[in-house]
Amino acid sequence: MSEEKTYLELLARRDIKPTAIRLLVLKELALADRAFSLLDLEDRLVTVDKSTLFRTLTLFLGHHLIHAIDDGSGSLKYALCSSECDCEMDDLHTHFYCEACHRTFCLKQVHVPRVTLPEGFTARSVNFVVKGLCSDCARRRRP
Numbered sequence: 001m002s003e004e005k006t007y008l009e010l011l012a013r014r015d016i017k018p019t020a021i022r023l024l025v026l027k028e029l030a031l032a033d034r035a036f037s038l039l040d041l042e043d044r045l046v047t048v049d050k051s052t053l054f055r056t057l058t059l060f061l062g063h064h065l066i067h068a069i070d071d072g073s074g075s076l077k078y079a080l081c082s083s084e085c086d087c088e089m090d091d092l093h094t095h096f097y098c099e100a101c102h103r104t105f106c107l108k109q110v111h112v113p114r115v116t117l118p119e120g121f122t123a124r125s126v127n128f129v130v131k132g133l134c135s136d137c138a139r140r141r142r143p
Contacts, residue, residue, distance in 0.1 A: 003027070014063040021048060025056045026065070026080075035069050035077035035095070035104040069104055071097040071129050077104040095129045100137035104129075 007026050011018045028044055029036065036044075041053050057078055060066040069077040077095075094110040097103075112128040133141065 010065065014060075014065045016059065016063050016065065021052055022056055022059075024048065025053065025060070029066060029078065029080045032079070033105075035071075035079040035106060037073075037075040037077050039075065041078075069095045069106075069129070070127050071095060071104045072131070073097065073102060073104075079104075079106045082108065092126055092128070095127075096134065097129050097131045098134035098137055099131055100133055100141075103134060105134065 004023065007023050007030065008018055010026060010030075011022060016022065024045060025041065025048075028041060038050065038053060038057065041057075042048075042050055045053065057066065060078075061068060064081055066078045067081050069079065071077055092112040094107040094112060096105045096107055098105075107130075112126050115123070115126070117123060
């Protein structure tokens with residue numbers, strides 16, 4: 001299957017009308033090995049203005065194509081959701097923020113621990129971020 005057809009199917013699965021910009025942003029997020037901030041996307045997609053990128057990310061968030069990560073850096077990061085994700089509590093996974101290179105990674109195989117809340121409390125989301133050194137930065141710091 002062609003790359004573009006894959007992206008068109010991802011958009012269709014989430015009821016998002018395909019446009020050239022949406023396909024461009026989706027491709028960038030799909031090829032990424034980490035989560036991107038709005039500024040990261042601006043730097044990579046220099047022909048697309050900030051407001052268009054922001055509107056596209058907002059649309060993708062609303063249709064659960066991507067998820068937002070507050071890694072404590074002061075800038076939200078965005079990453080592609082898996083195809084079966086509905087961004088419900090059971091879909092949540094851990095994120096890792098590297099304090100050296102400032103990249104944020106989705107650790108999809110590491111689920112967010114279940115937290116028992118007091119009676120009357122209802123959780124709508126959980127933000128679980130582990131901070132430290134990514135494997136690249138840790139390897140560079142070894143003697």
